[in-house]
Amino acid sequence: MRDRYGIYQCTTHSTVDCKECFNWPEIIVEVSKAKDWEGKVHSRKDLLGLLKSMGVELPANTKLVDDLLDQKLGNALTATQKLSSLVPDPSHINPSKLPLWKTTPAFQAMSRTSPNEAMKRFNSPNSDPFPLYTNTWMDARQTTMHVARNFENGVAVMALKDDYEAIAIRVLSIHKLNEKTPLIALIYYSSDLATPAVNSFEWMGAQMQTGRLAQIKCTSQEQALLRKLLFQNSRRVSTEFKPKMAGYERRFKPSFLVPLNPLDQVEIGKLSHNTGCQVCGGKTTSRCAQCQSASYCSRTCQSEDWKQHKALCKSLKGGSWASTDFTKHVIVNGKKMYISVFSASGTVPPSAQTAAQAAAERDDDSPPPNVHGDRPFIVKVSNPFPVGNPTQGLLVYDRQRTFKAYVMQEDRPQVYGAAMQLIIARNNRMKVYRWAKRTGDFKLDVCLDRIPDPEPTW
Numbered sequence: 017m018r019d020r021y022g023i024y025q026c027t028t029h030s031t032v033d034c035k036e037c038f039n040w041p042e043i044i045v046e047v048s049k050a051k052d053w054e055g056k057v058h059s060r061k062d063l064l065g066l067l068k069s070m071g072v073e074l075p076a077n078t079k080l081v082d083d084l085l086d087q088k089l090g091n092a093l094t095a096t097q098k099l100s101s102l103v104p105d106p107s108h109i110n111p112s113k114l115p116l117w118k119t120t121p122a123f124q125a126m127s128r129t130s131p132n133e134a135m136k137r138f139n140s141p142n143s144d145p146f147p148l149y150t151n152t153w154m155d156a157r158q159t160t161m162h163v164a165r166n167f168e169n170g171v172a173v174m175a176l177k178d179d180y181e182a183i184a185i186r187v188l189s190i191h192k193l194n195e196k197t198p199l200i201a202l203i204y205y206s207s208d209l210a211t212p213a214v215n216s217f218e219w220m221g222a223q224m225q226t227g228r229l230a231q232i233k234c235t236s237q238e239q240a241l242l243r244k245l246l247f248q249n250s251r252r253v254s255t256e257f258k259p260k261m262a263g264y265e266r267r268f269k270p271s272f273l274v275p276l277n278p279l280d281q282v283e284i285g286k287l288s289h290n291t292g293c294q295v296c297g298g299k300t301t302s303r304c305a306q307c308q309s310a311s312y313c314s315r316t317c318q319s320e321d322w323k324q325h326k327a328l329c330k331s332l333k334g335g336s337w338a339s340t341d342f343t344k345h346v347i348v349n350g351k352k353m354y355i356s357v358f359s360a361s362g363t364v365p366p367s368a369q370t371a372a373q374a375a376a377e378r379d380d381d382s383p384p385p386n387v388h389g390d391r392p393f394i395v396k397v398s399n400p401f402p403v404g405n406p407t408q409g410l411l412v413y414d415r416q417r418t419f420k421a422y423v424m425q426e427d428r429p430q431v432y433g434a435a436m437q438l439i440i441a442r443n444n445r446m447k448v449y450r451w452a453k454r455t456g457d458f459k460l461d462v463c464l465d466r467i468p469d470p471e472p473t474w
Contacts, residue, residue: 055247056086057240063089066241069153070096071279072287073473079297088287093245095283096276099252102193110254111201111272114191122190122198123165128157130278152237157276159232159242163187164200164273166230176234176242182207183239183246186268188259197275203259203268204250206243246271281474285415294321307332308391309451328469332392332451335463340431342421342460344384348407383457384419390453394468397435398447410435412452412460415474421460434464 057063063085064074070092074080080088099106119125129137136145146154159176166174167187176183188201234242250271257270279287293300294310295317304310304318307329312318346353393414400411409424410432425432438448449472451463 055090055244057089057244058082059240060085062237062240065237066152067092067287069151071153071284074288078292079295080292081297084292084297089241089244090248092279092283092287093241093248095279095287097249097274098277099274102197102274107252108254109199109252109272110257111189111191111199112257114193114199117190117192117198119192119195121165122168122200123161125196125198126161126164126200126273126275128275128277130280133278149235152235152241155234155238156241156245159234159238160200160273160276162232163202164190164198167200171228171230173228174230174232176232176239178234178236178239181236181239183234183242184268186265193274200273201257201259201270202272203261203265203270204246205265205268206239206246245273249273281415282417284474285417289416293317294325303391304329331466332463335451335466337453337461337463338431338434339455339459339461340423340428341458342412342423343427343458344381344421346407346409346422346424353407384421386454387416387418388414388454392451392453392463394449394472395452395462396447396449396472396474397439397462399436399439408432412462414452415472423460431462435462438464 057066060082063082064076064078067074067085067089072088072092074085074088078085099109103109117125133146139145148155148158163174163185166172167190172187174185174187176185183204183206185202185204188203191199191201193199246269250269253270253272259270261268292298292311293313296313298313298317300311300313302312302315302318304312304325309328309332310318310321310325312321395412395414398411399408401408407424407426409422409426412421412423413419423431423435435448439446449468451466451468453461455461
């Protein structure tokens with residue numbers, strides 16, 4: 017029997033690390049050869065917790081299998097690094113071909129924040145709104161910053177550890193991806209009580225003799241997140257990058273760290289999408305024919321879920337749907353006007369890729385893609401126009417931001433008035449969430465009298 021910390025206890029002799037029952041050479045080889053051990057988070061609770069800390073909150077009772085949850089976590093980590101907007105080929109990065117970082121302190125350059133985070137800091141001048149060990153994602157972002165600071169202070173070797181696990185790191189150099197983005201080139205090795213740790217112990221001993229070893233306390237959840245991040249990035253390192261390593265570093269891997277950006281609502285929407293069959297989490301093949309809001313892999317699972325789904329289904333079926341035309345742009349006196357909309361959870365300032373995408377959308381008058389087909393989906397309805405502005409209208413978009421629509425008061429006064437009554441009733445929350453259906457290229461039906469349950473928070 018083996019527990020989460022890799023402690024082997026035989027049931028025959030009730031003895032920990034029993035020498036009679038366990039073939040230790042075989043166990044060591046088996047564990048050390050475990051496929052992608054570092055690239056996976058094996059605890060389902062940790063997977064959901066890590067995703068939630070990054071803003072991707074899936075239903076607690078989601079039936080998605082662990083492999084799909086782990087894949088979502090990997091996709092989330094990829095999205096936070098924005099490598100595709102920084103390098104021509106994110107799958108083939110050779111740090112030695114990049115110029116060295118010589119501008120601002122890398123510690124500062126590794127920092128990224130969002131309007132929401134900045135506002136929380138502003139409103140908490142005498143306290144830290146993000147104390148350590150309360151949000152794993154925030155902890156990991158701060159750890160990457162301190163890796164840069166330690167290196168700039170002359171300490172290249174670090175141990176990210178708690179009492180049971182450790183990630184050994186030696187920073188090689190810091191390079192420049194662009195004027196605002198450093199890349200920390202490093203080698204690393206991770207171990208816990210379940211993995212052969214001879215190399216990391218030997219490494220730590222050698223570094224401690226030099227007196228230049230920094231220790232950064234990390235919870236097991238933060239280490240799991242950083243292990244996955246370092247492992248993913250190790251697979252992006254070019255085979256041409258071959259740093260010099262000591263003998264006791266023979267099992268270390270080259271990898272790198274770049275600034276970790278807060279996920280914006282578009283990215284969170286994509287990662288929160290596709291939660292699988294309502295019952296088993298498997299690949300979906302059909303939807304509820306009455307409301308189209310629930311997905312299933314089979315008729316058996318659909319029948320099993322009917323007791324839970326019935327109330328929502330009947331609620332949507334009896335809802336009052338308002339039909340409206342929408343536009344992709346705000347038109348005032350026959351002239352196209354542009355409104356800049358940014359995510360309060362995304363990085364400040366928006367990335368160059370986001371800005372370029374917005375510029376392209378301004379000149380595109382074609383209908384927005386309909387990824388939902390005839391299925392209902394949840395939209396956010398808000399009024400982005402200042403009070404007293406002669407032009408008034410509604411901004412409507414889905415969580416995945418597959419489309420952004422404007423319903424102008426001048427064109428649809430009844431729909432605008434009904435929606436504004438709902439918004440005003442929310443007091444200071446100038447937005448509401450409702451079910452909607454695309455019924456044409458520039459037509460939308462919105463169910464104004466049904467609140468999604470549970471109500472979203474994006």
